Amino acid sequence: MTIFIAFFCLTVVLLLATAWTGKLAKRKIHLILVVCTVSGLSITIYYAVQLGLEYDLETAGTIFPVHMFLARLAAFSYIAPVISGIATIRNGRHRALHGKIAQVVIALTVTAAITGVWMIMAADKIAV
Numbered sequence: 725m726t727i728f729i730a731f732f733c734l735t736v737v738l739l740l741a742t743a744w745t746g747k748l749a750k751r752k753i754h755l756i757l758v759v760c761t762v763s764g765l766s767i768t769i770y771y772a773v774q775l776g777l778e779y780d781l782e783t784a785g786t787i788f789p790v791h792m793f794l795a796r797l798a799a800f801s802y803i804a805p806v807i808s809g810i811a812t813i814r815n816g817r818h819r820a821l822h823g824k825i826a827q828v829v830i831a832l833t834v835t836a837a838i839t840g841v842w843m844i845m846a847a848d849k850i851a852v
């Protein structure tokens with residue numbers, strides 16, 4: 725649980741730093757942070773799956789499929805800023821759209837996190 729929370733918090737900080745450096749047009753640091761954010765996200769997903777194995781998630785009720793849908797949507801949504809980011813490098817006109825897409829990705833990540841905590845709190849822990 726502790727390692728999952730640590731990597732989740734690290735990923736959120738990296739995501740916000742990515743958005744901030746994008747806003748400041750610090751392009752090189754922005755791109756390095758994108759790689760760090762996606763790596764942090766991958767590790768967080770790994771630990772989230774491990775954490776889920778300790779719980780009988782079906783017992784959480786409706787929030788289980790709702791969270792699974794939102795978590796998958798949030799993870800796949802990271803493709804959109806990569807595509808719009810490459811488009812922005814090629815043509816600066818796409819910068820505003822890229823910024824809007826980044827906002828949606830951040831909102832989806834936060835929503836997935838909130839529903840994930842909700843789901844774990846509602847689920848029964850598997851006795852070992």
Ligand code: HEM
Binds near residue numbers: 747750802812813824
């Ligand atoms: C998690 C992924 C990402 C987030 C959250 C993010 C966020 C942002 C934000 C908020 C901006 C400022 C937009 C505005 O002014 O409204 C920005 C700018 C930018 N981003 Fe990203 N971005 C991400 C990924 C990428 C990727 C993958 C690339 C390129 C491959 C990229 C390239 C750029 C470029 C070129 C700019 C414009 C900076 C400049 O004007 O020099 N971004 N980004």
